[in-house]
Amino acid sequence: MTQFLHLDHLRYEVHILGPVLFFIPLALVAVFVGLTGMFLLGHVVHILIASLLIAALEACLPLAAGIILSTVAVQDASLELLLTLPVSYRRIVFLRFALILGWTLLVEWGASLALSAFLPWVPVKPLATFQLTWLAPSLWLSGACILLALLLRNQASSGAILGCVWIMQLLFHGFFAQNGWAQPWFLFATLYTPDASFWLTNRLELIATALVLFAAVWWFLRDPERRFFGEDI
Structure with missing residues (x-):
């Protein structure tokens, strides 16, 4: 009976x-599949197609996940009702986070398997290791977007800040790759420096930082009543 509930x-x-x-x-996956088909028919060189698809996995889908989750974090028309339930509010919110993030990770995982099967020249790492390409930035951007949205009480502001970080890392990727203090925060190591010695360390550091961010979100939601003060949705 509990299972059905x-x-x-x-x-x-x-x-x-x-x-x-x-x-x-x-x-998003459908858009990139369409672009890939057009490029293949147009005989575009494989290295450009591979860069496009890695960017989709490592940059576009993770950012989309973060923006979606930041919206879920601050927009809830039934907030007053949820706070009256016997179930912990933050448990309900984290369940929603898990559903969205889990679904996005599942889509990314399926896309990576499809790439390995149909375009084996795209993955730049062994299949198991290649999963860190999308997993690390997805977790980091999701945690950062949620926390910023809760702290600022504004999804648009949090999305703008993370969007600026996202664009800066794309534009100045050489700076992040060449400076040791910036490497742990480099989101696009697979796209630009897949053979770098710090690649695996970078992925693990992003995941570890993401866990800290989600822990901070859990702590912040211990007092959900603060959501009522100054929230801009």
Whole structure:
């Protein structure tokens, strides 16, 4: 009976979140599949196609996940009702985070398997290691976007700040790759420096930092009433 209640709860939360949020990662994948097909038909060199697809996995999908999660973090029309339930508010919120993030990671994982099967010249690492290409930035950007959105009480501001960080790392990737203090925060090591000696360390550091960010989000939500003060949604 408990299992059915849990399944009902999951279905309810998916219904509350709405299909659009789950459709966005699939739509992005479809766009890049279409671009890849056009480039293959146009006989574009493989290295450019590989860079496009790695950028999709390492840059575009992770940023989309972060922006979606920041929206979930601060926009909740039923906040007052949720605070009256016997279930911990932050448990409900983290369940929603897990549903969105888990779905996005599943889409990225499926895309990486498809690349390995149909375009084996795209992955620049062994398949198991290649999964860190999308996993590390997805977790980091998600944690950072959620925490900023909660602290600023504004999804647009948090998205703008993380978007600036995202663009700066793309534009000045050489600086982040060449300076030891910046390497732990370098989100796009696979795209620009896949053979660097710090690649694996960079991936693990991003994941470790992401866990710290999610721990900070959990701590912040211990007092959900603060959501009522100065929130801009």
